[in-house]
Amino acid sequence: MNTLRLTSLVLLTLSMIACSSTPKSSDPAPLTEISETRSLKKVWSTSVGDGQGTAYYRITPVIDGDELFVASADGVVAAYNKKTGERLWRKNHELNISGGVGLDRNRLFVGTADGELVVLDRNGGKILWRAPVNGEVLGAPASDGSIVVVQTYSGLIHGFSLDDQQRKWTYSAQVPRLSLRGTSSPVITRGVVLAGLANGRLVALDVDSGTARWEQRVAVPQGSTEIERLVDVDGRLLLIENGQLVVANGYQGKVLAVDVRSGRPIWSKDNSSYVGATESLGNIYVVDAEGGVSAIADGGQNIAWTQTVLARRRLTEPAALSGVIVVGDFEGYLHLIGQLDGQLQGRTRHDSDGLRAPMLVDGKLLYVYGNSGKLAAYKVQDK
Known part of the structure; x- marks a missing residue:
C-alpha cells in the first residue's frame, strides 16, 4: 500500500473516531x-480465529442453504450449520485474509492483504487455486458460477474465468489521493457487475467483457481539503424491486436508487455513509x-x-x-x-x-x- 493510501486510514481514524483529546x-x-x-x-x-484482525477489515460471513461460511484475518476458514452452530469443517491456511466470503455452488472465495484471490472447495476448505490481483482485497468476491469478480483497494476490478482460472478482463477506476479504509463488494446481476468506487461513482460492467455499460455519481467531491473531498462508495450494494434497482450509499454524498439496466437514477436522499x-x-x-x-x-x-x-x-x-x-x-x-x-x-x-x-x-x-x-x-x- 502506498503512503497516501496508508495515510487515508490514519486520517479516517482521526476524523471518524473520537479520541479522548477531541472536544x-x-x-x-x-x-x-x-x-x-x-x-x-x-x-x-x-x-473463529482472530476475527477481523487489526487492520480495519470487515470480513463478512455468507449463508447458502443450511450452511454458514466464515473466514478470519489469520487464515481460518470454516463452515457451520446455520441453525445449530455445529461446525461442519475448519481449515487453517497461511493466508492474510482481508476480504470475503463469496461463494457459488462448488467454491468459496476470499481475498488477501497480499493481493491474491483465493478459491477454495466449499465442502472442505481446500485451496483449489489462487491468482494475483495487484491490490489488497477488502470486500467479498462475487461469482455467478462461471466467473468470479474481485475488487481491490487500488481501484482494480478483475473478472476470472472459473473454467480455466484465467483473468478475462480488468477494469481500472481512478482512485483519489485520499480515500476511506474499505471498498464495496461487487454484485453480479442481470448480466452486469455492479461496484461502488472510491471516486464516488457506481459503475455497471458487462460481466463477460468488463466494459462499462453505465456510471452514476453517488457523491461529488467538494471542499478545499482532501478530507473534505472524500466521496467513497464503500458500503454493500442493496438490490431491491426484484433486482431491478440497486441502492448505493456514498460518503459525503447521498443514498441513491438506480435502475440496473439503464443506469437511470430513480430517487435519492442526502445521506453521508460508509456502510450499506x-x-x-x-x-x-x-x-x-x-x-x-x-x-x-x-x-x-x-x-x-x-x-x-x-x-x-x-x-x-x-x-x-x-x-x-x-x-x-x-x-x-x-x-x-x-x-x-x-x-x-x-x-x-x-x-x-x-x-x-x-x-x-x-x-x-x-x-x-x-x-x-x-x-x-x-x-x-x-x-
Missing part, C-alpha cells in the same frame, strides 16, 4: 438507560456517518423517522428482522430499534472488541461476527 461534542454518545421491550436471545455461538442499507416493510433503512439511523419511505420520497441517540458510535450496516432494526457499534453493543417508530427497544453486548462487519439475517435469525472472532446467532423476543 466533548465529538465524543461517542454515551449509552443511556432504556425501558427494554425486546431483547436478543442467543441461539448458538462460537469463535437494508430493506424491510417497504422502507429503506440507512445509517449515516454521524450515527443517525433513518427509515426512507414511499419509494424514496419521505423520511419516516430518524433516530440520533447513537450519534458517533461508529455503527454497522443496519439489519432488519422481526419488527426491529439492529445496528452494532464500536463497543460491541447491538441496538434494537423499532422499524415503525424508530424508538430504542433493547440492547445486547456481543463482543467487547467491537463490531464492524455487516450482520446477516436469515428468516428469524440474526448472525453477528464480532471483531475478536465471536460468531453468534440470535433471535428477537419480547421482554
Whole structure:
C-alpha cells in the first residue's frame, strides 16, 4: 500500500473516531438507560480465529442453504450449520485474509492483504487455486458460477474465468489521493457487475467483457481539503424491486436508487455513509456517518423517522428482522430499534472488541461476527 493510501486510514481514524483529546461534542454518545421491550436471545455461538484482525477489515460471513461460511484475518476458514452452530469443517491456511466470503455452488472465495484471490472447495476448505490481483482485497468476491469478480483497494476490478482460472478482463477506476479504509463488494446481476468506487461513482460492467455499460455519481467531491473531498462508495450494494434497482450509499454524498439496466437514477436522499442499507416493510433503512439511523419511505420520497441517540458510535450496516432494526457499534453493543417508530427497544453486548462487519439475517435469525472472532446467532423476543 502506498503512503497516501496508508495515510487515508490514519486520517479516517482521526476524523471518524473520537479520541479522548477531541472536544466533548465529538465524543461517542454515551449509552443511556432504556425501558427494554425486546431483547436478543442467543441461539448458538462460537469463535473463529482472530476475527477481523487489526487492520480495519470487515470480513463478512455468507449463508447458502443450511450452511454458514466464515473466514478470519489469520487464515481460518470454516463452515457451520446455520441453525445449530455445529461446525461442519475448519481449515487453517497461511493466508492474510482481508476480504470475503463469496461463494457459488462448488467454491468459496476470499481475498488477501497480499493481493491474491483465493478459491477454495466449499465442502472442505481446500485451496483449489489462487491468482494475483495487484491490490489488497477488502470486500467479498462475487461469482455467478462461471466467473468470479474481485475488487481491490487500488481501484482494480478483475473478472476470472472459473473454467480455466484465467483473468478475462480488468477494469481500472481512478482512485483519489485520499480515500476511506474499505471498498464495496461487487454484485453480479442481470448480466452486469455492479461496484461502488472510491471516486464516488457506481459503475455497471458487462460481466463477460468488463466494459462499462453505465456510471452514476453517488457523491461529488467538494471542499478545499482532501478530507473534505472524500466521496467513497464503500458500503454493500442493496438490490431491491426484484433486482431491478440497486441502492448505493456514498460518503459525503447521498443514498441513491438506480435502475440496473439503464443506469437511470430513480430517487435519492442526502445521506453521508460508509456502510450499506437494508430493506424491510417497504422502507429503506440507512445509517449515516454521524450515527443517525433513518427509515426512507414511499419509494424514496419521505423520511419516516430518524433516530440520533447513537450519534458517533461508529455503527454497522443496519439489519432488519422481526419488527426491529439492529445496528452494532464500536463497543460491541447491538441496538434494537423499532422499524415503525424508530424508538430504542433493547440492547445486547456481543463482543467487547467491537463490531464492524455487516450482520446477516436469515428468516428469524440474526448472525453477528464480532471483531475478536465471536460468531453468534440470535433471535428477537419480547421482554
